Amino acid sequence: METLKEERWQHDRDFFVAKAKELGAEVEVSACNGDDNLQIAQAENMLAKGVDILVVVPHNGDICATIVNKAHSQGVRVIAYDRLIRNCDLDLYISFDNERVGQLQAQYLVQRVPIGNYILIGGAKTDNNAILFRKGQMDVLQPYIDSGKIKIVTDQWATDWQASEAMKHVENALTKTTDIQAVVASNDGTAGGVIQALGEKGLAGKVLVSGQDADLAACQRIVQGTQTMTIYKPIKPVAEAAAEAAMQIISNQVVEKAIHVINNKKIDVPSILIDPLQVDKSNMMETVIADGYHSREQVYGREP
Numbered sequence: 001m002e003t004l005k006e007e008r009w010q011h012d013r014d015f016f017v018a019k020a021k022e023l024g025a026e027v028e029v030s031a032c033n034g035d036d037n038l039q040i041a042q043a044e045n046m047l048a049k050g051v052d053i054l055v056v057v058p059h060n061g062d063i064c065a066t067i068v069n070k071a072h073s074q075g076v077r078v079i080a081y082d083r084l085i086r087n088c089d090l091d092l093y094i095s096f097d098n099e100r101v102g103q104l105q106a107q108y109l110v111q112r113v114p115i116g117n118y119i120l121i122g123g124a125k126t127d128n129n130a131i132l133f134r135k136g137q138m139d140v141l142q143p144y145i146d147s148g149k150i151k152i153v154t155d156q157w158a159t160d161w162q163a164s165e166a167m168k169h170v171e172n173a174l175t176k177t178t179d180i181q182a183v184v185a186s187n188d189g190t191a192g193g194v195i196q197a198l199g200e201k202g203l204a205g206k207v208l209v210s211g212q213d214a215d216l217a218a219c220q221r222i223v224q225g226t227q228t229m230t231i232y233k234p235i236k237p238v239a240e241a242a243a244e245a246a247m248q249i250i251s252n253q254v255v256e257k258a259i260h261v262i263n264n265k266k267i268d269v270p271s272i273l274i275d276p277l278q279v280d281k282s283n284m285m286e287t288v289i290a291d292g293y294h295s296r297e298q299v300y301g302r303e304p
Contacts, residue, residue, distance in 0.1 A: 002039070002059040002083075004031040006161075006189060008213045008235070009057070011293070012082070015239035016055070023247045034160050036063045043067040047074055052250045055079045055242060061086045061128040077249050081242055084128040086264045092255060093262055094242045094272040096233045098129045101276050102136025102186075105210040108229050108278055109182045110140060113208055115149045116181030119173050121166045121194060122157040123186045130157070133186045133212075141184075153177060158186075163193030170197035182208040188218035188230055195226050214279060214288050219299045222281055229280040232287050238274050245272065 003009055009031075017027045028046060032039035039059055046054060047070060054071050056078060058064035065088035068078045077091040084093055109118075120137065123130030144150035154173040158165035166185060170193070174180070178201055185191035191211035198204045204226045211218050211230040221227035245255045258270040279287050289296050 001029065001031040001057045003033050005033065006213075007215050011235045012057075012239050015236045016243050019240040019243035020246065023243060025243070025247060032059060034059055036060050039064065040066055040070075044070060047071060047076060051076065053077055053079065053246050055081050055246055056085065057081045058083050058085050060126040062126075079242060079246060079249070080269075082129065082238070084262060084264050084269070086128060087266050088264065089267055090264055090269045091249060092245055092258060092271070093264070093269045094238060094245060095129070095274075096238065096276045097273045098132035099136035099139070101212060101231050101233070102133035102138075103140050104136075104231055104276060104278050105133070105184055105186070105212065105229075106137040106140035108280075109184060109208050109210055110144060110150070112228075113181040114144065117151050117153045117177065117179055119153050119170060119180060119183040119194075120155040121169060121183060121185045121190050122155075123161045123190065124159060125157050127161070130161075130186060137184055137186075153180065158190045158193070161187060161189050163189050163196075166190035166193030167197045168193075170194050171200070174198075174201050174203075178203065180207050182210075184210050186210075187212040188215040188227075189213075191218060191227050191230075192221075195221060199226070212276075214293060216294050216298055219279075219284060219288055219294055222279070223284060223300055225281075229278060232277045232279040232293070234274070234277070234291060235293070236291070238272075241272055241274070 020027045030042040064085045068088040071078050079092045082095045122134050156169035183194045185194045188211040191209050195204050208228040214230050214232040218230050248255050257272045260271040260273045261268040262271045
């Protein structure tokens with residue numbers, strides 16, 4: 001795994017491990033915390049121990065091709081989880097429809113403020129998903145930009161998805177103008193940094209801010225009114241599907257749910273893609289809380 005520092009990835013780990021154990025597997029988990037060399041070393045260590053399959057959340061989708069090549073040289077197959085590993089003969093990719101994530105973020109905002117000044121805050125450029133989110137966002141935004149209805153005040157990327165990076169970019173933008181209608185933040189971590197910067201100018205809750213991952217802090221901000229929406233990616237289905245697929249690959253069975261293909265610049269990779277959902281104040285109870293992702297008390301506190 002690339003990290004376990006963010007709450008979202010702890011859920012992925014727990015659901016995956018529970019399902020794999022249910023299916024009779026033993027799971028070893030490691031996290032490199034953004035260190036490419038460490039991630040490769042961790043994979044090499046697992047291969048030396050004789051693992052049957054590797055499931056990788058890559059920090060850098062290009063550098064992790066090294067892991068796939070090393071694994072294949074030892075007859076071990078590799079699943080890329082959530083983020084695509086590029087330029088290699090990857091065995092399977094499982095994630096959400098990440099262009100759709102970006103489209104849903106932008107659609108939500110333009111439906112509410114179709115005219116005005118926007119800020120774009122992308123994620124880590126080393127993460128293929130960040131590129132896909134931006135592509136989906138621009139699919140929606142470009143016609144509005146071309147017609148002059150929406151003006152992009154600043155377009156920046158947050159190194160390693162750091163909230164501090166997002167905060168810095170928005171602070172810089174606000175020195176030029178505070179006339180901002182919406183910020184397309186690509187995940188909830190960056191949204192937190194965005195909202196902190198907006199708060200310094202008294203704009204928190206007045207500017208629409210998107211997000212993604214349904215982190216607890218983001219869900220709390222949404223019901224409190226400082227963050228506008230998040231994209232909820234039901235993690236249990238994707239984690240359990242990954243565990244099932246891993247066991248099918250080990251057993252040389254067909255991965256039945258891999259009905260899509262995604263090109264990774266070398267091959268068309270068999271892929272499992274799961275649909276994400278828009279979540280705001282109006283459907284928090286029916287989605288995030290109904291699924292048990294967070295409890296009502298965690299999100300709302302003691303409020304009815």
